[in-house]
Amino acid sequence: MPIVVTLDVVLAQRKMKLNELAERVGITPQNLSVLKAGRAKAIRFTTLAAICEVLDCQPGDVLRWE
């Protein structure tokens, strides 16, 4: 898949743990782990918006096309 999830980079920049992000976004840590590992097939706009809101970033900051 040419879409790369760079969630780990943003999380490291924000010094935030995966579990904390999962709790604040309202999804399970397992699902967030699937997203972070790049195994997700798709991401809902609502989930992406919640992640961007919590991390105070743009969608392009957590997703990259290669």
Next chain:
Amino acid sequence: MKRIQRASRAVKLLAVALLWFYAIVMVAMVIAMLVSSSSPIFESIFVVSTYGSGLLVMAMCHHVARLAAVYERGELFTAQSVHHLRWVGLLALVMAVLPHLAFDGHHWSASVQVEVSGVLVALVLIFSSWVTDEARKLREEQDLVI
């Protein structure tokens, strides 16, 4: 979903009961044949049972029970449900085209009678297993939508 689980439990119990019934009957027939080996009735029943139809029914009961157990756990579209549904269909197909044995007191005769309704039901079951497999793939993909 609760209704499916309740119904599955009933189907599972029925299939297990039928499986045990067939097992006991087959064992009883073997014992009866061994005790009175001269009886043509017992001999004929034994031959029919060992011919395979009894084992086929038992295998089908086994797969129906396992399928119902999977449904009872609330797992409708899984690899296991596809597997068991496909086997039930295949066994139903074999049973529908299996030659029938008859014993007139002196001679055995075999006749191949294809039960059209049985074949249709079996094909529908096999088709359903294919549809369930596609549903399983969709569900697995849906699970990876975050």
